[in-house]
Amino acid sequence: MTRLSFEEGTVRLTDPPADLDLAWVERDPRTKTARAPGHRYADLRDALDAAGVEYEDGVLDAPALDLTTSYELRDYQQAALDAWRENGDRGVLELPTGSGKTVVAIAAIAALDTPTLVVVPTIDLLDQWRRELEAEFDCDLGQFGGGVQEFGPLTVSTYDSAYLRADEVGDRFGLVVFDEVHHLGGEGYRDIARLLAAPARMGLTATFERPDGAHEVVADLVGPLVYDVSVDDLAGEHLAAYDIKRVTVSLTDEEREEYEAAQGTFTDYLASSNLQLRSGSDYQKLVMRSGNDPRAREALLAKQRARDVMMHADAKVDELEAILDRHREDRVIVFTASTDLVYRLSERFLIPAITHETGASERRTILRRFRDGTYSRVVAANVLDEGVDVPDANVGVVLSGSGSEREFTQRLGRVLRPKGTTADEDTPPEDVAATGGATARADVTPTQDDLPATRAGRAVLYEVVTEETAEERVAARRR
Structure with missing residues (x-):
């Protein structure tokens, strides 16, 4: 009889059926065995079942845990869970920040009642998930990351720690949940999913597609996108209604002269070297050239100077002062x-201020004081875009950013949670969906006197863009 076993990220078939013809199964005629990648375990079982092959399954050590949950899912959360279950307990769910992705995953963990690994990108999210699992389930918890390496029936891990431990614990989990699953598209992190046997796989994200196309790899390792709902679908009922307001500012004469000179140096080099920057890979070619081409290096430095001028424009600071006064x-x-x-x-x-230089303890203190009202405003460089439990805010100001749609969506999500309400008892405080409000309305271009304050129940996200600079193209790409 065919027997399945598991070792270091690989499913081994002893006495495999002769007519088993799968591209991802590698046969060894000398030992009468075959091998398949760990992530193909569920596919392998399906193929054997479809062929009517009897087999002994010795892969998973995943006993039932007797898990239950008290959460009552909202309609869209239930629809997301149903779509995932109908796809064989595999696939990616794309839900906006603040819409309750954690709740859907907890419902899935309870429904499958199996040992589960939750993989997250940051220590902040690791702590957040651990708190939620401790509050919801009476079960031993494990943790990989943050100075702890302990296995439990329910285990939370950072991507980095999961990468190091996946071959050791690959046969211990029936379900793996990848929070912010777009991170799994990175070359190294892909091995986490490849080495785990877990037949049930859930990916959570607010923005699934990656500009580099790596979401296709994620779909192969976790499952396809099985459910998605947009911010506009939920705004006004489950998320706060919102406005997006673009404000343009001008460079001073001195700033304009500096910007044009630096930008000119950059564009002149591109023209003389027949380089066209259509993608990130094209830009990397320029970076590589700069290692041994002084003119290429000069062009890159000039581009950075131009970027600094348009992003640090004095008018942006003045506009922020007006916004802060207004709100x-x-x-x-x-x-x-x-x-x-x-x-x-x-x-x-x-x-x-919160940057990558801010220590974890100081960051938690700032966010706690922001939550309790001691602070009414914070300023951050990228680190609050994702993977951090950010307290409710109702006004966001994007003074500068990349052309990434994901970054913009994450920043918008930071201001779409309840305004003037407390979290529902059945919803995690850091992943709560807002209630009430009117229909969403985006892309409003206000006059400077339009907005004395946010209207009740509405959020507002300002984009402050320096006109007649490359920042206009950057802002267009992320929208």
Whole structure:
């Protein structure tokens, strides 16, 4: 009889059927065995069952845990869970930030009642997930990451730790949940999914598609996108209604002269070297050239100077001052792409700053004080875009950022949670969906006097863009 076993990320078939013809099964005629990647375990079982082959399955060590949950899913959350289950307990769910992705995953864990590994990108999310699992389930918890390496029937791990431990624990989990699953598209992280035997796989994200196309790899390792719902679908009922407001500012004469000179140096080099920057890989070619081509290096430095001028424009700081004055009674998060600008704004407006240089303890203190109202505004450089439990805010200001749609969606999601309400008892406080409000309305171009304050129940996200610079194209790409 055919027997399945598991070792270091590989499913081994002893005495495999002769007519088993699968591209991902590698046969060894000398030992009368065959091998398949760990992530093909469920597919392998399906193929053997379809062929009527009797086999002994010795792969998983995943006993039932007697898990139950008290959560009552909203209609869209139930639809997401149903779509995932109908796809054989595999696939990716794309739901906006703040819509309750954690709740759907907890419902799936309870429904399958099997040992589960939850993989997250940051220590903040690791702590958040651990708190939620401890609150919901009476079960031993394990943790890989944050200085702890302990296995449990329910285990939370960072992507980095899961990468190091996947071949050791690959046969212990019946379900794996990848939070912020788009990270799995990275070359190294893909091995986490390849080495695990877990037949049930759930990916959670607010933005599934990656510009590099790596979401196709994720679909092969976790399952396809089986359910998606947009911000606009939920705004006004489950998320706060919102406005997106673009404000354009101008460079000073001095800034314009500096910008044009630096940008000219960059574009002149591209023209003389017949280079066209159509993608990130094209830009990497220029970076590689700069290692031994002084003109290429000069062009890159000039491009950086031009970028700094347009992102740090004095008019942006003046506009932020007007916005902060307009929203004195609101909770405001200011987003930038520059650590230097964060510290400049922090000093100018006496706003707590969060960057990659901010220690974990200090960051938690700032966010706790933001949550309890001690602070009404914070300024951050990228680190609050995802993977951090950010308290409710109702005004966001994007002073600078990349052309990434994912980054923009994450920043918008930071201001779509309840306004003037408390979290529902059946919803995790850091992943709660908002209630009430009117229909969403985006892409409103206001006059400077349009917005004395946010209207009740609505959120607002400002984009401050320097006109007649490359930032206009960047802002268009992310929208």
